[in-house]
Amino acid sequence: MGDEVKVFGFWGSPFSRRVELALLFKGIPYEYIEEDVLGSKGPLLLQYNPVHKKVPVLLHNGKPIAESLVILEYINETWKSNPLLPEDPYDKAKARFWAKFMDDKCMPVIQKAILAPEKEREQAAEEACECLKALESALNGKRFFGGDAIGMVDIAANFVGFWLRIIQEVAGVELLSAEKFPDLFKWTDEFVSCSIVRENFPHKDKVSVAFKARIDRMREAQN
Template sequence: MAEVKLLGSWRSPYSRRVEWALKLKGVEYEFIEEDVSNKSPLLLQSNPVHKKIPVLLHNGKPIAESLVILEYIDETWENGPPILPKSPYDRAVARFWARFLDEKCLPAFRTACLVSGEEQVKAKEEAEESLKVLDNELKGKKFFGGDGIGFVDIVGNFIAYWSVIIQELVGTEFITKEKFPNLCAWIDEYVNSSFVKEHLPDREKLADSLRARFQKKK
């Protein structure tokens, strides 16, 4: 039987991506909680380039970076629903939107929530431009890939859950139904799906953890 371990953090949306993929596929695994402020020798050894979570250990072999891990899980375990589409074109499209989320949307959103003054105004404008693109892509769709949760939806978990809590904590709101009706409809559909709802981190615990992080940065 294959040995599967996941080095991660309960509060990390990147770790949760991998956990959800493993659960979708019905893969048994051991979760190893990492203290990202005091990284373990196993983490540093398993991901010597980026020294970050998550890292999947499959029979002792490490795979790093959440997007790479999701594809690895989909290719390695055939049981359970597919995470990526079957056709090469649709897979390429899914990879494009996943990278757009990670490289454009998430950094812009974080900046908009963590800065103030004129810098925040500019950051919010940039974030909203990226979110408009996502909103347009979701027009007429239940999920990014169609009727079921897939690769891009799992990658977008930060927008669907973490971002809502962060906006409340910092006292700002720019992901609204008025501005982004399709994106907000997707958020509601995603977080209320039985599978996702079952595996979301506790809201109050996550809010407390994020609040403590923000206070440290002040």
């Protein structure tokens, strides 16, 4: 018997997509279980992630692992083919730094720039652009953050690589553009052109409809 791998996720979650991308790039077969994160959470999700009670959760041979960056590390250490992190300890530490930067700094301010009350959006947009500027400097003209191939940072940054350009268009807020961040913008094109990403991410229209509804609800609640 081979490995039994299951992913509890949500189609519209960049965090869930990290886990799926890592498994897809590694060539690991898995069963995907969609969770209704906006409604009643399934009993298995609550059983396997009783602390945070959220997706994603990786279930490997009956053992649950939670938190997307932790799961990425686990996947990389468990299945050695197509490594997501560089071998050099310093380069590996830098990749971990930028992956964590996405969660700790970048995503929160981008979401605030899009979803916050109008009076808070301008400053949040400035902070978001500073984060994007930092990401562009980390990219440093390379095709991907990991060099010539997609790696840990690219997967962690899928929110910027795929979702942001769709969401900002729906929200009427321009953060990422070819004029402001040419290298980062080009990277997003490279990222979504990758066959694994292109074939496994949701259609733009589905994302637009879902996020428009979310943005409308948030802004209505603020008025």
